[in-house]
Amino acid sequence: MAEIVIKNVAKSFGSFKALHSIDLTISDQEFMVLLGASGCGKTTLLRIVAGLETPTQGEVWIGGRRVDHLPPRERGIAMVFQNYAVFPHLTVFENIAFGLRMKKLPQAEIDGRVTRTAELMHIEQLLKRYSGQLSGGQRQRVAVARALAMEPDVILMDEPLSNLDALLRLEMRAELKGVLAASKTTTIYVTHDQVEAMSLADRISVMNQGRIVQAATPVEVYRNPAARFVGSFIGNPPMNFIPATREGEGRWNVAGITVEGPDAGRERLDFAIRPEDVDIAPGGLKATARVVEPLGAHTLVTTEVNGAMFRAVLDSDIRVSPGDELSLVPKPDRVRWFDPETTAAV
């Protein structure tokens, strides 16, 4: 049982605040992904949980034990590093056995665990090799096997797939998900790749400028972004935003059409809609098609609405050419609203 609780954790490097008061609880066996652009503090947060970085303030609890003053080796964690950190002077076997030897486990136990995890990661035929004789994907497998062999309560992963090529990344992603679910560990996984985050996570914590903007299930993060940043960061292409002005009780003027919305006592709100949540129908937003990109299943049309860019993902049967005038009707239940000042969802 290893629930991770991060309480009020902040970190400064000199005058730079890398993390502002982070609160986050990760349940036992949960797969939590920290997602954000580079420099958002996600790796710093992971390294604080690992004990490789000391927080400027706050507490870290793992499995009901406060660990922020403990060295990494006393935290019951294992970690997979971005560059794998597979020791070059040791064979694959000794790499996987490294942590077990440090724990002074009996040789028979070490042999058993190394063999088991090597089989799990399909590297049993590489056990006698050195890191220099392995491909990137194989090294990655060794790094994961080394972590799994520890049978840790918590596995921390720092962009583990970012150095693999696209095809291998897809394959490893599916495999990681299976292996980690079976291992019943609590996982924190750092990535800047939203597809990776969506496909792996039980919950995603979207981070921006040292803060967690939203921590929720992948679908929730996608459908109901807690802030404008989340909507524009998650989804490819991202959400469309159009400034709206109040017309009356619950009615808003969005680029010339009237849309039902909340009545939050404000005069201005940002209207938001995902590109796939619009239909071509009369009475919608007046859009001029600029770029048409057929993608097979769908066609991505970049248009101009009221002088601003607006993207629509349309059925590929619909014939659109650059310069065409379109009328795009947003699906009412998919419309979201954001406060233009606080950028929070309304």
Add this chain to the structure above:
Amino acid sequence: MTPRFLPYALLLPATLFLLVFFLYPFVQIAVLAFSGPEGFTLQHVQTMTSHWKFGTALTNTIVLAAIVVPIQLVMALSMASIVTKLKTGRSAILYIFTIPLGLSDLAAGIIWLAIFEQSGFLNSVLYGLGIIEQPILFLGYQNIWVIFLAVILAEVWRATAIVMVILVSGMGLIPREYYEAAEVFGASPWKRFVKITLPMLRPSLQSALILRTLAAFEVFAVVVALGGTTLPVLMGETFQWQFALQDRNVASAYALVILAISIASTLFFLRVLRVPKEARI
């Protein structure tokens, strides 16, 4: 000229230089050591080995190296470990540590002579403190071990920094991620040193040890400054035979002995600290 041959062409002058000024004298010395009026002879080698100072000189040289080099290795490893962990002031400390490297070995010997001789600093201090009533003759033939100790001190003081500089640069090449991985997987600071630093430092250790051991076998000026001929070493005997006894043949035989133990120790370090190709970073 094709680019393929350019590197060789550029290396040619240096190679020729080495051949002319190292290989040629070496062959000459070998010829001198083994030739007499009637051609090949082992007589000079016999003269050398049967002289009472040969055994002592050989033992002294090897024992000196066997004491000095490990002390320097341990000190340099500790110093390098500390220096690499420094965040600020690192270069300042490196400069200070490397000051003795700027001295010739003779100057280093004279500095320590000034400390240990009868009217030296050590006697003045001991006398000034009232610990002794009259100056002691430290560096006399009655207590050779004091000369031995002084030589060890001078050598350690003078030449540890070169080992440290090599190790500092070697440690800088080890990626930090390996230490972090070792830390996460349960290695204490000492275990990290033994399991990560030492094995990954092998190439630098190799260079440093070969360099230092060879220099230790050639120890001369420090010994002469502190002990004259009271403490015979191989290099000192070579000098004696060449210039005092005017026998170039025996001097050459001595030079070959130094060469032989140098080659042996180099091969030893190359073998022991070898990093298999597949296990390199």
